Amino acid sequence: MSQGLPRPADLRPGDSLPPLYREIGWEEIRRFNRYVTGGNDTKNIHTDDEVARRAGLPRAVAAGRHPVAFIAEWMTDLLGAGFLAGGEIEVTFVKPIYPGDRLQLTATVNERAEEEGGTRLLFEVALLNQENVPVTVGSASGLLLSR
Amino acid sequence: MDKPDFVWENLSAGMVVGEREITVTAEMVAEHCGALGADRAWYREESPFGGPIAPPMIFINDLLAIYDENFRRFGTIHAKLAYRFHRPARVGERVHQRVTVKDLYVRRGKGWIVSELLVRGEGGDVVCTSLHTSVLSLTRAREG
Numbered sequence: 001m002s003q004g005l006p007r008p009a010d011l012r013p014g015d016s017l018p019p020l021y022r023e024i025g026w027e028e029i030r031r032f033n034r035y036v037t038g039g040n041d042t043k044n045i046h047t048d049d050e051v052a053r054r055a056g057l058p059r060a061v062a063a064g065r066h067p068v069a070f071i072a073e074w075m076t077d078l079l080g081a082g083f084l085a086g087g088e089i090e091v092t093f094v095k096p097i098y099p100g101d102r103l104q105l106t107a108t109v110n111e112r113a114e115e116e117g118g119t120r121l122l123f124e125v126a127l128l129n130q131e132n133v134p135v136t137v138g139s140a141s142g143l144l145l146s147r
Numbered sequence: 148m149d150k151p152d153f154v155w156e157n158l159s160a161g162m163v164v165g166e167r168e169i170t171v172t173a174e175m176v177a178e179h180c181g182a183l184g185a186d187r188a189w190y191r192e193e194s195p196f197g198g199p200i201a202p203p204m205i206f207i208n209d210l211l212a213i214y215d216e217n218f219r220r221f222g223t224i225h226a227k228l229a230y231r232f233h234r235p236a237r238v239g240e241r242v243h244q245r246v247t248v249k250d251l252y253v254r255r256g257k258g259w260i261v262s263e264l265l266v267r268g269e270g271g272d273v274v275c276t277s278l279h280t281s282v283l284s285l286t287r288a289r290e291g
Binding site for chain 2: 028076
């Protein structure tokens with residue numbers, strides 16, 4: 001779980017969360033692939049450079065949806081039930097993520113919007129690789145619940 | 148029977164790709180958490196939802212799994228992903244999943260497909276929806 005998150009009720013537009021870092025190495029990719037295949041090690045564009053090259057890619061790439069789950073867990077760390085029941089994520093995959101990439105997750109508050117269920121916190125989110133290049137960009141939001 | 152290829156000519160907007168029911172088990176939750184390095188007491192013990200719950204993205208692979216049950220697919224390049232979480236699935240809950248083709252289009256010489264995964268709980272209420280935009284192999288596709 002993420003450490004050092006602010007109280008969500010204190011967040012205002014322009015505020016950023018402390019960045020979160022996640023590695024996507026071969027082991028993480030293989031573990032995710034085993035999860036996808038029901039425990040089997042298979043060769044595909046995510047796990048094998050040669051298969052990826054035959055598909056027109058320069059080398060193996062991580063599944064784009066893999067790190068989206070990092071964003072969901074991060075938002076759950078921050079907003080708890082307000083993300084699990086009312087949360088949204090919308091992302092565009094702009095660059096491939098390669099085995100060995102170190103991802104930085106960033107989130108900045110765009111808006112606090114009042115709606116029927118309460119106050120919605122909307123974040124602009126991004127995943128940057130170790131060269132600070134955005135690989136996935138988009139938004140995430142959830143409801144502020146009184147604790 | 149041979150499954151059709153996952154290509155433009157075998158798909159159409161509005162088509163229901165497949166439906167199934169699955170039970171969310173503690174083992175599924177543990178595998179998901181292990182694959183993603185996720186951990187949270189709510190996934191194993193009590194939660195504000197009255198018992199252990201599944202992580203929000205527990206169904207992350209299920210759209211492709213339902214495609215694979217019905218089509219022969221080599222690999223899929225995703226361009227966009229959107230999720231809406233209505234409520235968490237409970238561990239032990241039986242859920243209904245349906246994948247539908249929402250849109251097909253050609254842009255800049257590439258085929259694109261927008262697919263929706265809709266997950267409903269035991270009472271028929273929506274657990275989550277997700278929209279996946281992916282590159283689709285063009286065979287006999289035509290612009291316009």
